[in-house]
Amino acid sequence: MGKTIIIGVGNPILGDDGIGIHIARELQRVIDDPMVTITEAYTGGMNLLDMMMGYDKAIIVDAMVSPNNIGEVKRLELKELPPTGSSNPHNLSLIEAILLARKLGENRIPRSIIIIAVMIPEPIEFKEELSENVAAAIPRVVAATIEEIRR
Amino acid sequence: MKTVTIDPITRLEGHGKITIFLDEQGNVANAYFQVPELRGFERFVQGRRAEDMPQITSRICGVCPVAHHLASTKALDAAFNVNPPSAAKKLRELLYMGYMIYDHTLHFYYLGGPDFIVGPDAPPEKRNILGVIEKAGLDIGREVIKHRSYGQKITAILGGKATHPVCGLPGGVSKGLTKEEAKDIQEMSKSCIEFAKKTLELFDEIVLKNKKYVDLIKSDPYQLETYNMGLVDEKNRVNFYDGKIRVTNQRGEEYLVFEAEDYTKYIAEHVERWSYIKFPYLKSIGWNGFKDGENSGIYRVGPLGRLNAAEGMATPLADKEYNRFYETLGGKPVNSTLAYHWARIIELLYAAERAYELSRDSEITSKKIRNPVGEPGEGVGVVEAARGTLIHHYKLTEKALVEKANLIVATTNNASAINMSIRDAAKGVIKNGEVDDGILNLVEMAFRAYDPCLACATHTMPGGMPLEVKIYDHNHKLLHTLRQNL
Numbered sequence: 001m002g003k004t005i006i007i008g009v010g011n012p013i014l015g016d017d018g019i020g021i022h023i024a025r026e027l028q029r030v031i032d033d034p035m036v037t038i039t040e041a042y043t044g045g046m047n048l049l050d051m052m053m054g055y056d057k058a059i060i061v062d063a064m065v066s067p068n069n070i071g072e073v074k075r076l077e078l079k080e081l082p083p084t085g086s087s088n089p090h091n092l093s094l095i096e097a098i099l100l101a102r103k104l105g106e107n108r109i110p111r112s113i114i115i116i117a118v119m120i121p122e123p124i125e126f127k128e129e130l131s132e133n134v135a136a137a138i139p140r141v142v143a144a145t146i147e148e149i150r151r
Numbered sequence: 152m153k154t155v156t157i158d159p160i161t162r163l164e165g166h167g168k169i170t171i172f173l174d175e176q177g178n179v180a181n182a183y184f185q186v187p188e189l190r191g192f193e194r195f196v197q198g199r200r201a202e203d204m205p206q207i208t209s210r211i212c213g214v215c216p217v218a219h220h221l222a223s224t225k226a227l228d229a230a231f232n233v234n235p236p237s238a239a240k241k242l243r244e245l246l247y248m249g250y251m252i253y254d255h256t257l258h259f260y261y262l263g264g265p266d267f268i269v270g271p272d273a274p275p276e277k278r279n280i281l282g283v284i285e286k287a288g289l290d291i292g293r294e295v296i297k298h299r300s301y302g303q304k305i306t307a308i309l310g311g312k313a314t315h316p317v318c319g320l321p322g323g324v325s326k327g328l329t330k331e332e333a334k335d336i337q338e339m340s341k342s343c344i345e346f347a348k349k350t351l352e353l354f355d356e357i358v359l360k361n362k363k364y365v366d367l368i369k370s371d372p373y374q375l376e377t378y379n380m381g382l383v384d385e386k387n388r389v390n391f392y393d394g395k396i397r398v399t400n401q402r403g404e405e406y407l408v409f410e411a412e413d414y415t416k417y418i419a420e421h422v423e424r425w426s427y428i429k430f431p432y433l434k435s436i437g438w439n440g441f442k443d444g445e446n447s448g449i450y451r452v453g454p455l456g457r458l459n460a461a462e463g464m465a466t467p468l469a470d471k472e473y474n475r476f477y478e479t480l481g482g483k484p485v486n487s488t489l490a491y492h493w494a495r496i497i498e499l500l501y502a503a504e505r506a507y508e509l510s511r512d513s514e515i516t517s518k519k520i521r522n523p524v525g526e527p528g529e530g531v532g533v534v535e536a537a538r539g540t541l542i543h544h545y546k547l548t549e550k551a552l553v554e555k556a557n558l559i560v561a562t563t564n565n566a567s568a569i570n571m572s573i574r575d576a577a578k579g580v581i582k583n584g585e586v587d588d589g590i591l592n593l594v595e596m597a598f599r600a601y602d603p604c605l606a607c608a609t610h611t612m613p614g615g616m617p618l619e620v621k622i623y624d625h626n627h628k629l630l631h632t633l634r635q636n637l
Contacts, residue, residue, distance in 0.1 A: 011210055012210060013195065013207060013210045013211075014189070014210075042210065042216070042314060042315055043214075043314050046257075046299070047303075047314060050300070050303075096279065096280065096281070099281060100280055100281060100284075100292065100296075101296075103281065103284065103289070103292065104284075104289060104292050104293055104296065123189070124187075124189060124190055125189065125190045125191040126189060126190070126191045126192045126194075126195040127191065127195060
């Protein structure tokens, strides 16, 4: 097994959007493996790519806004992410960042990039707490992430 | 096609929205720019410890964490009645230059610039950084990646973390700079100066030498004669971190100069029932609707607003570019919205030059980086975020807890102008109901030039805030929808 990085993504003061951060903190408690790095990220795109450079495998844990199935956990490969447009006002999507890096001959991009997504409702309010259905998903997300490390 | 009632008040679901209404002839009657609301920030911060505010507010937005961090720290300086030591101010400013370098680079090459470098009528799938590289070459791509990351490294060295700094404290900073670190920053900023110069050459080559683009920049639909606002130093030169707020009029003359703490005397906010964003305007002129000109209190902030509100740049190369900017575009003020792009890269050059200066400053490695704070009270902090003037205003309790917080962010300051620019661009390019992707891009270009920050606190996949453009005919029938994952 090579080096793996787990990145919990989210905004810790925007309710359910912070689920990835909650998960990263939970994983810090339960995983003790020198080959596994666990970190938090508050921004996406290029910064995520910067973080995962040099690892063999990257697992991103993030929220995904969904009209239903709140709390459901999905495993996605990078190529399954929705393609993004060209005019993000502020950040490059992770896919664009990776395409760019490949084009420039970057060879430190992880061979495997997996996204573990938790379905959340549209965040509309600043708060630190998760909603009930999203909080209830934590053990399932942790289990899914641990399984992913072993995969 | 679906019939939808004209109702710009329709609840927004997580995306920014531009709604354009056409009249019977198929020409533009009006246009609205709306962004969703994130509720409860004031309540969220109430009762929190004042010194936590620079961290909390840096989480509001994934784009400008450094700007919020420093506006907040400066508001705390004022609220605790403490003046930081000179070295601490320089360290904060150097941190800030790192942010400006990466943020302006990102916007120019990845987000706004492709409109010009690749071309306004290029297919949408080419108008991105990959298209930029195709046109400008792989080497440019490598330079972009390298210098964006230099900006972030400078921020990380000073701020403790790459994107969300933790160094700002009332009265100073928590972390000084070693000689080695200063030397590293000096090397990086020197390289950033060369990069900014190259960027300006590229702009010259691709945009300014192309008559079609220059005509587009100068064309009527992209002109807006508003007041301009920005922070200036004691010589009225652009300053991102500190100074007085200066406002110039439509003839480029000084109209107002005031201290940050007096902002409520000069700025008021207008409310429209269709928008969650309030529209700030100059109190002394008043709100006269979405109009430009001297009788309308609407002003612009951000790179173009700053250049117009100042009399020059404080570093030699950027100042030379500043003068060339006005010579080329017909004197002061420049009112073309599309000139924001050029102004932005002039500021990139300034940020790099200023970082170089600060990294060589004999005081920058000083250990005297914090002064003791006074009693908690009320304070205002202002910085120039990449997108424009950012104001934080706190009232603290005797126990230094937050009693009240008010924030005016850059995109709010620009909200009226953005709205008008979209409307005018739409009026200029949509004729007889004919709309296609190319035309819509010309409308979006007016919007993108401002580099507006939608409620970007969310980082949920797929990664940002989508923008939707909807066009309705005079019978309120939806003609076109264009949706992009932004």
